[in-house]
Amino acid sequence: MQSNPxxxxxxxxxxxxxxxxxxxxxxxxxxxxxxxxxxHLANFPCEESENxxxxxxKFDYDQLExxxxxxxxxxxxxxFDSKKAISTxxxxxxxxxxxxxxxxxxxxxxxxxxDIKIINQICLILYKQFNNKRIVIQTLxxxxxxxxxxxxxSLLKDxxxxxxxxxxxxxxxxxxxxxxxxxxxxxDFLRLPNQNDRHCAVQDIINAGNISLIPxxxxxxxxxxxxxxxxxxxxDNELLFSKNVNLLNSLDSVIMDDPRSINILEIKNFKxxxxxxxxxxxxxxFNRCYxxxxxxxxxxxxxxxxxxxxxxxxxxxxxxxxYFFMNAYKLSLENGFKDKSILEKxxxxxxxxxxxYMKFKSLTIQVxxxxxxxxxxxxxxxxxxxxxxxxxxxxxxxxxxxQNKKRDENIDLAKLFINDSHRFVRLKAKxxxxx
Numbered sequence: 199m200q201s202n203p204x205x206x207x208x209x210x211x212x213x214x215x216x217x218x219x220x221x222x223x224x225x226x227x228x229x230x231x232x233x234x235x236x237x238h239l240a241n242f243p244c245e246e247s248e249n250x251x252x253x254x255x256k257f258d259y260d261q262l263e264x265x266x267x268x269x270x271x272x273x274x275x276x277x278f279d280s281k282k283a284i285s286t287x288x289x290x291x292x293x294x295x296x297x298x299x300x301x302x303x304x305x306x307x308x309x310x311x312x313d314i315k316i317i318n319q320i321c322l323i324l325y326k327q328f329n330n331k332r333i334v335i336q337t338l339x340x341x342x343x344x345x346x347x348x349x350x351x352s353l354l355k356d357x358x359x360x361x362x363x364x365x366x367x368x369x370x371x372x373x374x375x376x377x378x379x380x381x382x383x384x385x386d387f388l389r390l391p392n393q394n395d396r397h398c399a400v401q402d403i404i405n406a407g408n409i410s411l412i413p414x415x416x417x418x419x420x421x422x423x424x425x426x427x428x429x430x431x432x433x434d435n436e437l438l439f440s441k442n443v444n445l446l447n448s449l450d451s452v453i454m455d456d457p458r459s460i461n462i463l464e465i466k467n468f469k470x471x472x473x474x475x476x477x478x479x480x481x482x483x484f485n486r487c488y489x490x491x492x493x494x495x496x497x498x499x500x501x502x503x504x505x506x507x508x509x510x511x512x513x514x515x516x517x518x519x520x521y522f523f524m525n526a527y528k529l530s531l532e533n534g535f536k537d538k539s540i541l542e543k544x545x546x547x548x549x550x551x552x553x554x555y556m557k558f559k560s561l562t563i564q565v566x567x568x569x570x571x572x573x574x575x576x577x578x579x580x581x582x583x584x585x586x587x588x589x590x591x592x593x594x595x596x597x598x599x600x601q602n603k604k605r606d607e608n609i610d611l612a613k614l615f616i617n618d619s620h621r622f623v624r625l626k627a628k629x630x631x632x633x
Contacts, residue, residue: 212247215239219254229263236267240274248280255286269301276305284309288316291323299323300330307337317343324349331359332398335366339405344374361387361395369402378408385411388418391463393483400424404431410441416451417461419485423557425452426591436621438629446629449622453560453595455525457491465489472497476505479522480513487522494526499535502526510543517556520547524561531568541569548577554588560595567599574599582614590620597626 210218218226218235226232236254239247251271259265272290275283288311290302303320311317323334324346335350347370353359354367368384371377384406387399397420403411409432415425429448438445451459463485469475470493478490494502506513506523513519524547527540547562563581567574580586581596597615600608608630615627 210234210238212239212242215242216246216250219250223257223259223261223264229261232264232267233270236270236274240277243278248275248278248283251275251278252280252283252286255290265295265298269298272298272301272305276308279309281309284311284313284316288313288319291316291319296329299328300333303333303337307340311341317341321346321349324353332362332366335363335370336401336405339366339370339373342374347371347375361390361392362398365395365399365402366405369406372406372408381406381408381411385414388414388420389461389463393420393485396420397424400428404428407432408441409433409443412443412448416448417459419460419462419488421484421557422452422455430622436625438625445622446626449594449626450598453591453598454564455561457488457525457529458495460488460492462489462492470496472501472505476509479526480516480519482518487518491522491525491529495529499530499533500537503530503535503537503540507539514543514546517552517558521558521561524558524565528561528565528568531565536569538569540565541573544569554592559589559592563592563595564599571603578611579614582611584619590618590623593618593620594623594626597623597630601626601630 215235215238218231219239223229232254236251239251251274255268255271255275257264257268272283272287275287284306287302287305287309290298293299293302303323306316306320317338320334320337321343324331328334331353335353338346338350350367350370354364354371359367365384365387368380368387372380372384384399384402387402388396390396390399396418400415400418400420403415404427412429412432415428418425426449429445429452433440433445465486468486468489472494475490475493478486481487481490506526510523513523527543530537531540544562544566547556547558548566552559563574566577578596581593584593587593587596593615597612600611612627612630615623616631618624618627
């Protein structure tokens with residue numbers, strides 16, 4: 199449940215969390231403690247936790263802090279797969295708080311609710327004034343409910359519908375009505391100017407359940423973490439090929455993340471002086487970041503690295519910028535540039551200072567390989583150990599970067615991963631051993 203690497207909430211144990219949730223609101227000095235208690239109780243899935251959360255959500259107070267905690271409690275019950283909570287949760291479908299209703303609808307989908315009366319209540323929301331009909335369509339798709347196909351189709355055609363609603367509607371028509379002709383329309387949502395719309399489209403591609411769209415995902419200007427989530431979700435077996443898509447090639451493309459293969463969207467008034475390009479690596483829109491990486495290729499590698507180094511102190515506190523800095527360093531190293539001072543940055547990024555699942559770690563492993571192969575191989579036991587390198591993407595990356603190096607010991611090293619807990623790592627190891 200807990201996957202937030204920036205969890206700054208003070209840690210509390212199960213007993214303390216339960217005690218907080220049992221208190222009447224009048225006895226709680228800081229109302230945000232309710233949320234803190236719910237958040238940390240999520241780490242203790244058991245019947246006692248379920249019962250406490252069930253009792254907690256039955257209360258109704260006007261304070262915003264309580265409402266936020268109540269929504270979180272319903273979400274946690276869904277992650278607990280608490281089937282006995284379904285009827286209680288469904289009782290809030292008519293609530294005046296639209297954010298609570300959103301959480302309820304999502305949670306009922308997560309819980310795979312099959313109660314026809316409850317499903318009918320969810321369907322009715324499509325006919326009301328409701329800001330987030332996207333979540334309703336997604337839930338009906340998730341539950342396999344086909345009865346509102348005509349209404350969903352009308353929302354797709356409605357000019358007032360947001361891009362998020364339209365993309366969710368396309369996914370529903372593809373998944374529930376088998377209308378695969380809508381795949382091209384859904385694919386086009388990966389080219390929308392708003393990054394949030396593009397990221398939403400990835401979830402809709404997942405909901406549509408069609409592997410054939412993976413190649414279009416690979417070249418989209420979006421976060422690689424979204425791409426990997428789509429591949430991991432859509433590819434539910436250990437076959438290397440499906441619908442003419444190669445699994446390992448797709449993963450390799452995302453992890454290498456060569457900006458030259460990304461289909462950049464048009465950006466007006468985009469400057470090409472190096473100071474501007476470096477500054478764009480701090481932008482939250484990946485399209486602008488990839489565009490900058492491409493444009494930096496017109497400068498010499500030593501000049502690019504000089505400007506990267508000058509901005510490193512600023513970048514090292516911004517995990518998004520770190521990712522693109524590492525990508526820029528890697529491109530320079532691939533062009534034959536050598537700068538041993540980068541090793542200090544590599545050591546910092548691969549240290550325990552950062553959680554293993556930070557997205558820049560896989561690129562940092564690649565940079566290490568280009569900088570110092572000997573040091574890379576000296577660290578290989580660490581990269582192959584799931585306790586020391588718990589995020590599968592980093593173990594996969596370690597295999598990927600030496601795959602094309604013709605070294606006699608590569609097969610022996612790959613064998614260290616043959617029994618890895620993650621199927622993608624196992625498949626990559628087997629691929630290396632076979633060739």
